[in-house]
Structure formats: C-alpha cells, structure tokens
Amino acid sequence: MNDIFGFTVIMSRYLIAMLAVLVLGSCVVSLVTRRFGKRVGSYLVQKNSKKRYPLTRWENAIGRSTTCDLVFDVPTVSRFHAVISKRRNGWVVADTNSRTGVLVNGEKITKVTKLNHGDTVTFGTAAFEFFDVDVDDMERAKEKERRRKAKEAAKATRAARPEKSAAFLPALIDEAAQKAYVLGCESCVVGRSPDCDVKLRYSPISSEHAKIYKNGTAWFIEDMNSATGTKVNARAVGTGRRRLKDGDIIGLGGVIFVFNEYYKIKK
Numbered sequence: 001m002n003d004i005f006g007f008t009v010i011m012s013r014y015l016i017a018m019l020a021v022l023v024l025g026s027c028v029v030s031l032v033t034r035r036f037g038k039r040v041g042s043y044l045v046q047k048n049s050k051k052r053y054p055l056t057r058w059e060n061a062i063g064r065s066t067t068c069d070l071v072f073d074v075p076t077v078s079r080f081h082a083v084i085s086k087r088r089n090g091w092v093v094a095d096t097n098s099r100t101g102v103l104v105n106g107e108k109i110t111k112v113t114k115l116n117h118g119d120t121v122t123f124g125t126a127a128f129e130f131f132d133v134d135v136d137d138m139e140r141a142k143e144k145e146r147r148r149k150a151k152e153a154a155k156a157t158r159a160a161r162p163e164k165s166a167a168f169l170p171a172l173i174d175e176a177a178q179k180a181y182v183l184g185c186e187s188c189v190v191g192r193s194p195d196c197d198v199k200l201r202y203s204p205i206s207s208e209h210a211k212i213y214k215n216g217t218a219w220f221i222e223d224m225n226s227a228t229g230t231k232v233n234a235r236a237v238g239t240g241r242r243r244l245k246d247g248d249i250i251g252l253g254g255v256i257f258v259f260n261e262y263y264k265i266k267k
Contacts, residue, residue, distance in 0.1 A: 042091060044070070044084075044121070044128035053128070055091075060084045062123060063098075076100045076124025084115065091115040091132060100124035170212075170219060171263035172198070172250065180263060187213035189224070190252070204228050204253035210237075212244070219244040219261065228253030 044053045053070050061068040063081040072081075078098040085092050094112045095102040102109050103122040115121060117132035172181040172190070181190070181198050188197035193207040200209070206226035213220055222241045223230035230237045231251035232244065244250075246261035 042086075042133045043131050045131060047120070047127040047129065055084055055086075058086045063096075072123065072126050074124060074126045077126055078124070081123050084121075089114075091130070093121055098123070167265045168262040169265055170259065170261045172200075172212075172257040173260050173263070174255075174257055176256070180260070181257075182263060182265065183212055187211065191224075191226075200252065200255070202253070202255045204255055206253065209252050219259075221250065226253065 042055045044055065045051070046053070055070075057069055060070060061080065061083055062070045062072065062077075063079050064071065064073055064077045065079040068080065076099075078096075078100065080096050081098040082096055082102045083094050085094070091114070092112050093102060093104065093109065093115050095109055100123075103120075104113050104115065105120050106122075115130045115132070117130065119130045121128050121130050170183045172183070173179075174181070181200065183198060185197050189208055189211050190196055190198040190200055190205075191207050191209040192199070192201060192203075192205050196208060198212075206224070206228065208224050209226040209228075210224055210230045211222045213222075220241045220243050221230065221232060221237060223237045223239070229251075232242045233249050234251070235242075244259050244261070246259065248259040250257045250259055
C-alpha cells in the first residue's frame, strides 16, 4: 500500500513538472511568434531603395540570417545583428553584439535605445528611417482634420462673399436701336474711327466727332471739328464745351443719343 502511494506521489510530481514545462514553452512560443494582427505595428524604410519593411511582431530580430524576422543580405550586417521591440512606452532597438554596431541618428548605441518617429537607424552600412505607425496615424488624422477645417472655412468664405454687384458708368443710349455705348474712360473720344475710345458706326458721324470727359465730378462734351456738328438738347456746342447732365439729349451729326450718367453694368 505504501509502495503504491509513493509511486503515485512521484508520478504526480513528474506530471506537474512536465505540465509546467509545456505551459512555459507555449508562453514563450506565443511571445516570440505573436503578431499585431492585420495592422502593421510600424515599419522601416530603406534610405536608398525606399523599400518598406513592416515590424509585425513585438520582438523583431534583424540580421543576415534567414531565421530573422527582417533579413538584410548586406555584408556589414551580422547574422543576428539587432532587435527592435515594442514596449509599453514605445519602440526600442538593441544591439545583439553585432560586428559593426547599430547607430541611431548617427550615434552608436551601447544599450537599449528608444526609437522615435522619423529616426534614422543604421545596421552596419544599411540605413533605414523608422516610422511609428501610431504617430504616423495621428499626424495623418491631424492633416485630415486640418484639410477638413480649411475646406469648411473656404466654403463659409464663399457663402459669405457678396454677389457681384453692379457697376454704374456713363453711357450714350441709342434708344431707337436699343443700344448702349459705355464711356469706360474719364476722357473718351467718340466717332467712327477704329482708334476712338467709343466707336459709333453711323455714317453721319465723323471719324473723331466729339470728346466726352470728366472734370471733377461733372461730365462735359466738346466737338472735335466734326463735319456735322454736336448738339446738347438741340443747342450747338460750337467751339466751346457743354456740361452734361443725366438725361441730356446729344445730337452727333443728326444721330440722337441720351446721356445716362449712371448706366448699370453687371460685373
């Protein structure tokens, strides 16, 4: 009876020890092989080729050996060169007794060193830029938000912008032809010539028939030695000048126009 009990105790001890080894082994395997899932944790971008190398594990072995997570077949990279790890407060890199060392931003590291978004990390002569996807995501989100706000601000500015208002300029109105000749300058020569400021294609009108100009706040008209003369309200202008008022009737060689001092023009 005592022999059976003793054998049972011994076997129990062996079974418990084996179970402990199995549990420990599964934990180690899970820790080593555990990935972040579909989302890439962060990544390295090679300086020369711009090739991207994702860091998909919590512990990423780097080296020339094919058993490493990131394999760099470069002579200056050791078989097991370094490890990049994800910690609670961010990413770190450690040199694993490599032959040529690890540099972070040009400085050779001698202990576990924190990696920041945008840092340059070099294994031997192989240089990479480190991208922390969490920081990258935040920056992308900020940029997206900035663009959204800028778009909304531009939209609000467009909505608040007043509609194009009408401009008012003096004009000669041919009521018979229902046509307006805008005086777009403060001193306009009117006539049949293509060189005139206001071209009036009427045969009784001279090439350079008259000049209409502004003096202070008032408008005046002068005849320019035309063949058929200039009249304002049926009175000849002669060699002098005549002040124009809104609604005056202007006769240029028998062609009648109405002077509109505030002719409305859409911009």
